[in-house]
Amino acid sequence: MTIRARVAALQMVSGADLDANLDSAARLLRRAARDGAELAVLPEMFALFGVPPATQTALGRAERDPEGRVRRFLHDQARALGLWLVGGTLPIAAPQAAGRSHAACLVVDPAGQLRGRYDKLHLFDVEVADGQGQYRESDTFAAGDLPAAGPATVNTPLGRLGLAVCYDIRFPELFGALARRGADLYAVPAAFTRVTGNAHWLPLLRARAIETQSLVIGANQGGIHSTTRQTSGGSVIIDAWGRVLAEAGYGETCLVATVDMGEQQRIRRSMPVAAHRRQSLTSDARR
Numbered sequence: 001m002t003i004r005a006r007v008a009a010l011q012m013v014s015g016a017d018l019d020a021n022l023d024s025a026a027r028l029l030r031r032a033a034r035d036g037a038e039l040a041v042l043p044e045m046f047a048l049f050g051v052p053p054a055t056q057t058a059l060g061r062a063e064r065d066p067e068g069r070v071r072r073f074l075h076d077q078a079r080a081l082g083l084w085l086v087g088g089t090l091p092i093a094a095p096q097a098a099g100r101s102h103a104a105c106l107v108v109d110p111a112g113q114l115r116g117r118y119d120k121l122h123l124f125d126v127e128v129a130d131g132q133g134q135y136r137e138s139d140t141f142a143a144g145d146l147p148a149a150g151p152a153t154v155n156t157p158l159g160r161l162g163l164a165v166c167y168d169i170r171f172p173e174l175f176g177a178l179a180r181r182g183a184d185l186y187a188v189p190a191a192f193t194r195v196t197g198n199a200h201w202l203p204l205l206r207a208r209a210i211e212t213q214s215l216v217i218g219a220n221q222g223g224i225h226s227t228t229r230q231t232s233g234g235s236v237i238i239d240a241w242g243r244v245l246a247e248a249g250y251g252e253t254c255l256v257a258t259v260d261m262g263e264q265q266r267i268r269r270s271m272p273v274a275a276h277r278r279q280s281l282t283s284d285a286r287r
Contacts, residue, residue, distance in 0.1 A: 001075050001184070002157045003262040007253045008032035011235040012234040013223030014049035018059075022073055028254045030183055033081040039158060041219040042088035043235070044103070044166050044191040047073075050225045053140045060091035060101030064148040066114075071106065079112030084156050088189040088219065089120065089165055095144040105153045105163050105189060109176070112116020116154035118163035119144025120170050122171055130195045131228035137167075150177050159184025162214075163254045166190035169204045174213050179274065184261065185215035192220055202244075210242040215259050222250045240264040 010028040016066050018137045025046050032040040046057055047070045062068045070090045078085040085108045091101035104118035123137040151174060154161040162183030168174055169188060178186070186208065192201050201220065209216040215238070222233025233250040237257040247256035268274070 001161050002038070004258060005038050006036040006256055006258055007011050007158070007237060008037035009216055009217050009219040009235040009237055009246070009248075010040060010042050010046075010231060011220055011222045011251070011255070012043050013044055013048055013225065013231075013252055013254045014043070014221060015050065015225055016051045016055070018069075019049055019141040022070070024252060025073075026077060027254065028076050029081055029083065030087070031254040032252075032256060032267070033083060035254070037083065037256050039084040039086070039156065039161075039187075039217075041086040041187045041189060041217045043219045043221045043222070044189040045221070046088035046189075047090050048230045049191065049221065049227050052088075056091055056140055057093075057099050057101065057157065060093040063090055063104075064093045070159075074106055074108050075114070078108040078110055083108045084109055085160075086155065086163070086187040086189065086217075087160075087221075091141070092119075094142040100138075100142040102144055103137075103141050103165060105165055107163070109156075111174075113284055114159075115156075116152055116163070116166070120151055120165040120168065121146060121151075121174065122167045124167045128193050128195050130193055130230065132193075135193070139152050150181050152181055153178060154183050158215075162186045164188050166192060169208055170210065172211065175208050179212045179214070183212070183214060184264070186212070186216045186278070188216060190218060190220045192232045194230040194232045197234060198251055201232055201234055202247075204237060205236060206238055206242045206244075209238040209240060213240045213264065213271070213273060215261070215264060216237055220248075222248060223252075240267045
C-alpha cells in the first residue's frame with residue numbers, strides 16, 4: 001500500500017452538452033495530474049446532466065458498448081495522464097429494465113484498463129423543497145444488484161477502494177459491508193441537490209469516514225444546471241479521523257490533497273473499532 005499519496009475530487013457543473021461536459025472533465029483531470037494526483041474522482045452524471053429521459057436513454061444504450069464514447073473517454077484520460085480514475089457515473093442500459101439504465105461508476109487504472117464497476121444501489125425517489133419539488137430517479141434508472149459476495153471493491157496502490165454514489169451515503173450499512181470487505185478508502189461521486197446537500201452532505205460524509213476509519217473522497221456537482229435544478233457543491237476530501245483536508249464551494253474546481261494512509265492504519269490500531277464490532281448487530285439473521 002502506498003503510505004502517502006495525492007488524491008483529487010473534481011467538481012463540475014455539468015449540463016446537456018456532452019462535448020462541453022467532456023471538455024470540462026478533461027480540463028479538470030489535467031489539473032489533477034499536474035498537481036500530482038494519483039487517483040481522481042469525477043462527479044455523478046459528469047458527462048450529461050439535466051437532459052430529457054429519451055436523451056439519457058439513448059446515451060445509456062450507446063454506453064452499453066465498451067467502446068462507447070464516454071467509456072472510451074475515461075480509458076483514454078486515465079492512460080494519457082497516468083491516473084487511477086473513478087469515472088463518476090454514466091448511464092449504461094440495464095438488461096431487461098424497459099429502457100432504464102444503471103448509474104454505473106467505472107474504475108480505470110493508469111494503463112487504461114477497466115478494474116471495477118459499481119451500479120448505484122439506492123435510487124433518489126424523494127420530495128425536496130426546491131424548484132423541482134420531486135425527484136424520481138427510478139423512472140429512468142434501475143437499481144444495481146448486490147452480488148452474493150457483497151459490494152464490489154477495487155485494489156489500488158492506495159489500498160482497497162470502496163464505491164458509493166450520492167444517495168448511498170444515507171445508508172451506513174453499505175459502507176459497513178464495504179469495510180468488512182477490507183475497504184481502506186471510499187470514492188463518492190454525487191449530484192446532491194442544493195437543499196439536501198447544504199444540510200446533510202458534509203455531516204454524512206464525515207460520519208462515514210469516522211465510523212469506517214477511512215479516507216473519503218466526495219466529488220459533487222456544484223452549481224445551477226437549469227431553472228429548477230441546483231446542486232450543492234462542497235466537494236471534499238476527509239481523512240480517517242474525520243478531518244477535512246480540502247473542501248470546495250460552488251462552481252467547477254479541482255481539489256487535491258495529500259493523504260497519509262500510514263496514519264490511517266495507526267488510527268485503526270489505536271482504536272480497533274472493527275475488532276470491537278458485535279457481529280450479532282450486523283447479521284441479517286432474524287430471532
